[in-house]
Amino acid sequence: MSYIPNEYWTQRGKDYKKNFKYDDKFELQEQILIEYLKKYSFDSVLEVGCGFGRITKLLLNNFPGIKEYFAFDLSAHQVENAKLNINGVKNNEIVQFAVSDIQSLQITKKYDLVIASEVLMHVLPSEIEQIIQKLVGFSTKYVCNIDWFEEKIPKKAESFNFIHQYERIYNDLPSIKRVDRIPILKKKGFLSKVDVKQSIFFSELGD
Incomplete structure (x- = not known):
């Protein structure tokens, strides 16, 4: 069966939260992410594929x-779970949610930080450059x-997982000043x- 991202993740989103298991990998990922982001200043966030x-x-x-936070996911179930997950978190009222895929998202506002966690690895290779260019345009x-x-690159991988050459793709965009891989x-x-x-992969835009 061919991998069709919207169909696959819309269906998987129905049970994703129930089947999710938080482990040492996620804890480590979060620790390193927060440690790194604390080096920078940002007042607004656009989260791509927010999941739960x-x-x-x-x-x-x-x-x-x-001060501003906009999060979206193509799964309506995931968005509802995300709303529940941040219930009671201080400052949660600033978060606006939407149901959309990346390709269909139309916004005029730009955000200091555009972030996507374990999202781009599921984008088809034929679409990844266009999608990264769109995300950079939101920042x-x-x-x-x-x-x-x-x-x-391993010989075998799940049909919905891809390794992309993120550094090259970012560096090919004229608006990108530098790219770090951590x-x-x-x-x-x-x-x-x-x-x-x-x-x-952390990219900084030029002036």
């Missing part, structure tokens, strides 16, 4: 200075994505490290 609001809640709890300062990444690694012992095969 895991990252939404994380950012609200760690960046109380955020005034920074674009951040957290996704599966390995230097050597591997998500866990120290194990004195010299060894555990690679969870994810990286944070």
Whole structure:
């Protein structure tokens, strides 16, 4: 069966929250993400593919200075779960939610930080460059994505998972000043490290 992103994630979104298991990988991902983002200043956030609001809640709890927050997902079920997930979180009233895929999203406002966690890895290779260009166009300062990444692409992968050359794609855009790749690694012992095969890609726009 061919992979059709909207159909696949609309269906999977119905049970995603129920089947989700928070583990050490997600804890490490969140720790490194927050540690890195604290180096920068942003007042507004656009979250792409917010799912059930895991990252939404994380950012609200760690960046109380955020004044505007817009989050969207193509799954209506996920958006409803996200609303429930941030219920009771301080400053949650600033969050606006919408049901949309990336391609269909039409907004005129730009945001300081555009962030997508484990979203772009599910975008078809034929569409990834156009989608990243669109996300960069929504930003005034920074674009951040957290996704599966390995230097050597494995021979086998799930039909809905792709490794994209994010650094090259960002660097090809004239509005991007610099791109950082931050591997998500866990120290194990004195010299060894555990690679969870994810990286944070952080792009800064030029003046």
